[in-house]
Amino acid sequence: MQDLAGDPDPIEIGPRLSDQLELHGISRRGFIQFALGLTAAMGLPFGMAGRVLAAIEETQGRPAVIWLHFQECTGCTESLLRATHPTVESLILDLISLDYSETLLAAAGRQAEQALAESIARNQRRFILVVEGSVPMRDGGIYCKVARKTPQQMLHEIAPQAAAVVAIGSCASWGGVQSAAPNPTEAVGIPEAFAREGITRADGAALPVITLPGCPASPYNLLSTVLYYLTLQKLPALDAKGRPLFAYGRLIHDHCERRPHFDAGRFAEQFGDEGHRQGWCLYKLGCKGPETHANCPAIEFGDVGGNTWPVGIGHPCFGCTEQGVGFHKALHEQAEVESVAPPALFPDVFAEHPGGATLASAALAGAIGGGALVYAVGAGQRLRAAEAAEAARSSAVDQPKTESEPR
Amino acid sequence: MTEVYRPLGGRLLTREFYFLGVIVLIGAYFTLRRFLFGIGAVSNLSDGFPWGIWITYDVVTGTAIACGGYAMALLVYLFNRGQFHPMIRAALLTSVFGYTLAGASIIVDVGRYWQLYNVFLPQYMNLNSVMLEVALCVTLYTLVLWIEFSPAILEAMRAKRALRLVRHGLFFFIGLGILLPTMHQSSLGSLLIIAGHKVHPLWQTPIIPLLFLITAIAMGYGMVVFESLYAAVHLGRRLETDLVSRVAAVIPWLLIAYLVIRLGELALSGDLAYLGRPGREPWLFALEMVLFLYATLVLLDPERRRRPTQLFWSALAVVLAGALYRFDAFLIAYNPGPGWHYFPAVGEMMITLAIVAFEVMAYLFFVKKTPILAVAPQTESTLTARASYPEHTTMRGASA
């Protein structure tokens, strides 16, 4: 994805946060802890915490964010609002200028639409477009109209002016629950909508799209993405589906706390049985962890202590982030296990065994063979001498006889 | 013609004897380790190669080498070649120790030796098993050999009564002593049939028992020839070239039969094509054939047969060829699958070497101290002379 640090017109951030800590009743310690947590969640080295802190505290100017809602349940917005450190989160939100959000906007109707148009005009090519919800492609998108406009129309108008697009939630990433069979509205995610509608940036370059799937998306992933940009002035590394690698680079299976139970073959067979009570692996109950990319086991939800994620509380993951898994496979259906590199961890069909020749044994065998050969040759030579002696003796014996016999 | 058997005499505790003794002691050390720490502690035997040189050499090849008694019994008692009778005792000496020590190496080789007697218990016997037949047959034959050999010991002990008793019943044991090796020398080959594809097609065949039997008999004659010449070279005994040459004359016919049957069977089954495939097996096969052919060609020629050196090398060739045939079938052309390797370990080789050394030591003891070797045939002119060994006739510097 594009590195916006090279953008000639970098986005600026608003008033210093450090001045407002006391006002909002946040201790400096609590604030630093929060920043450190987010640094870790982004997968940045511990030493960079200082830079993350500085970015939050010191940067100037607030980027404008336009938040569109299409076919969605608004869960992503709600989860952002329900974060357990509301004061700090809202501070982060204070770092951005949320110019348009149908959920949070005080205004309504024409005033709301006017605010949208003004924000776009004022922040040409410098605002972040956050999209929540999928785009219905059937019948031109008439199944989701806001202010008489279809999502396609809105995207054509707004998206080309944006600096970057964040598709938050599974719906915006790949279609989410609306795309479950039979997908009556032909719901697709933003990346696909852009491809099918041919939407690019105003100057023709491709629009950078970050997808943050999840149902709901973890608010911390959004916050981390924003903070990452603020700190480093560039987008985090993304995978082929536009997902930040720091959050979606691993399978849940590969950092699940119940993995040792999977490896040892300890499975819960039914909800409430002995294995379930012991916290054993939920694979047999249909956990999709082995084929789902997300960081739920690491950052969890709700910030209320340990194990606050589905598997942690005893319910199998259903693969909400993963297209083709969430809302597609049955809850009880066993997942495909996409191990990282299985053959490297397994013995080969033909194992090598010891037992061949060593220097010592080869030397001994050689010595025995050599000794036997020398012995045999020696014996052969002695025999030859005996043979010669015998021949000489018999010819000596013969001669007198022939002499005495009459001819 | 009457025969007289006398101890060879001479010093037993020579330098060579002590050297053999040292080898036996080293082997005893490794044998102790085997019993204290397990077979793996001294050998390279593995699950892929469960049988190594202890079985392949000590048992399979060793008993074939010890077929001298059997081969001579065939000649003397079945084909009524009485003039070879004087050679039987010496052949029996090798046989008796060859088989007894094969039994000893079995005790070292099997893992649960304390239950080895289970093969004799009817409630355990599996009549389908080739191994059972081999075990029972070899055990019984070892007993028969000791009985056949006992006259030599009884004569040395001057136990007249016992000697008479033994002589009366000996014919039965001689008969048994021809039947039993016929059975087990062929069955030693049959052991491999169940290994199926693990034995290379150039060796695996349903007629393997016949091939093993023929080569065992040939090796028996080869050893008789070899030992007579050995006694002449190292023990100062006279060369009995005439007799030995006649024994050797049997060998090429056995080998011709073997070669015809072996190659014929390979051609008929289509396995001859394996000679053209890559790998070391065609070369091993060729080496066997070369050794067998060399022995055959030399021993077919009456001129060459009269010369001790030719007899020596061709007898050695027969024994080596037979040994190589067995090593190939059991060990070298045996392939359990990729990843398995076997080369005898130092401890393994020392135990085998010790057993061979012990056998040589026993041979020397008996030949020198008990009446094994027959004296020179009494002719008219020498009847009055002392019946003794003309030690000073041929060999200079003879020792051991």
Add this chain to the structure above:
Amino acid sequence: MNIDRRDFLKVALAGATTALTAGSAVARPPRELPPDAVGILYDATLCIGCKACEVACKTTNALPRETDPALEQAKGVQDIWDASRDLDSRTLNKIKAYAQGTAAVKDRDHDGYSFIKRACMHCVDPNCVSACPVRALTKDPVTGIVGYNPDACIGCRYCQLACPFNIPKFQYDKPFPRIVKCEMCRHLQAKGEIPACCAACPTGASLFGRVSDLLEEGHRRLSFKPGEHQDYPIHSLDSGKGRSAEVRGYYPHLYGETETGGTQCLLLAGVPFENLGLPPLGPESSARLSETIQHSLYQGLVAPTLLLGGLVYTVYRRTEAERHDDPGAPTAIKEERRHD
């Protein structure tokens, strides 16, 4: 030639008579699968390589952990505890992986990978049972399980030589060793339970059941089309539990149906079986050939007895003189003929 023609003919005739009057050379009939024989169907396309079966097997058979000496030597350290790399005297059941090229796709031969479970195949006509001289390895007449009795075993390791799959393992590192191999958890089956590997398998890759039923199940699966969803039973055919999964596509062969006379443990896979380390075996067990040859020669010890009779008589006639000699005098033998 020294051998007398008359003598030679006598002997040859005697030998031929014995051979012909000996037991018939009819091949021993192949062994039949017992009707209630039980076995395990392993489906490599369902296997996820979790190795729960290896762990369960070790637990139920109380087998020790093992160190990995090769790895220890390579790293220059001691006591690396890891799963073994092959079946051995502490491991009765092994999951191995076959990888080709990039090994990107499971159950595909080219640039793919597959798992394979190796353990005793519990043959219908076991070579090891035929080979063992003391019946330490026996086949249960009802269940067909090949079991081991250490009280009979002499440790000759003929069973290791005989097994076409190299299954029986031996405790070479112990002074009082025994043979070790999978016995299909017969101690659990006696209590009405199923083998531990099948009980532990989460995906139904290891499936327990009657062999006749498993053969049917195997053929049913061979008729599946890749990509379609099918129901697969887990643990055992009659467990009542199952799962639905996408069919990955089978290599069109049920291994063990005919190999070496048939085996009670059957295999299905997505790749050819020789890639998975299974030997190419014909439909005949070599035990059959071995026993046929052995019995043709020695059935009822008829031929040996006849031969012995002839031999003893001949030798008796020829050693007449020896028996009547004074033991003090040198031994003598009556010469019938003398040839030069």
